[in-house]
Amino acid sequence: MTRARRQTLRLALIGWGAISRRIAALLAGASDIGIVAVGVRNAAGAADIPAGARLVTDPQALAGLDLDLVVEAAGREAVALWGEAALTHAAAVAVASTSAFCDTALLDRLLETAQAHGSQLLIPPGALAGIDGIAAASLLPLDAVVHRIVKPPEAWRGTAAEGLVALDGLTRPATFFSGTAREAASRFPQNANVAVISALAGIGLDRTRVELVADPAAGGNGHQLSVRGAFGKLDLAIENRPLATNPKSSEMTALGLVRLIENRIRPLVR
Structure with a gap:
């Protein structure tokens, strides 16, 4: 039929x-x-x-x-x-x-x-890659998920980062926040919103560890994921070009949403 x-x-x-x-x-x-x-x-x-x-x-x-x-x-x-x-x-x-x-x-x-x-x-993949792998791995016990977000200083302007690190004149990477995904997304909703995605795919908002970094050498908005559990190990890094009209967001965020939309109608889901 x-x-x-x-x-x-x-x-x-x-x-x-x-x-x-x-x-x-x-x-x-x-x-x-x-x-x-x-x-x-x-x-x-x-x-x-x-x-x-x-x-x-x-x-x-x-x-x-x-x-x-x-x-x-x-x-x-x-x-x-x-x-x-x-x-x-x-x-x-x-x-x-x-x-x-x-x-x-x-x-x-x-x-x-x-x-x-x-x-x-x-829940779309946002600016990340490998979310399907984390979600699949979570069917078995996960020991740890660490999500490190690295962006150039200008991407952190207008956020709470300005009260934690001197963004002007940075010459080396500065980790200005380390905490849970819930804390990161609550304090930095424009920049660390994506931490909720990795958290919900894996071990939750209060067990997922997030580090936020301002790096003057960063060429784009970067994410480094490290996952450990009964499935094995997953280490992934992606550096996205910022959205031309909003440097706090990544081009990949829009691309991931378009893929999600297409997968709702197209005969081949990928």
Whole structure:
């Protein structure tokens, strides 16, 4: 028996910042993916949304849009604002601002909503590689996960890092934070948001260790993952180019979201 498959994926983006704009640009021309809505808090900054997309400012306006997927890329506060409505009115919701999941009550509430409506809460790979390997390895006991985030000084400007290290005039790498993934993502939601992804894939927010580094020699935004457990050992390093319009984010973040979107509709999932 042949199973019917929708020919066009109906997608809504929450947020119209650097990541959402990059996603839209990468998907331009895709005949099997349609951006049918863009959700924002302030409509004034979203005049140039994709042609044919509906601009919405009220989460309940997602109702009736027959959405297959909602992708959030609007910041931590947006997850609480849009999450439950999105999970109620769409088959799946991918959350880029994963630092929101440091709030355990919020995560539990979203999971309850997904369970009640038969939808899925998706955690994208963000700027990382190897997340599928960590998640698979976690089926057996894991002993340790260490996530080291290395970025050039300019990527840490405007964050709490400025109160911990003199970013101007650095001549060598400076590790200015060492703690749990929960602490890192809570204190540095723009830069260490990705630590929640490695934590949820492996041993959780309070056992995953995170180190934050400002390195004047860094050519991009780097992540070094070290995992030890019953499966064996995993060591991985990736250095991403920063997003041209936002140096705190990586190009790979948008690329990973596009791959997630394509995998919801394309016959070959990779």
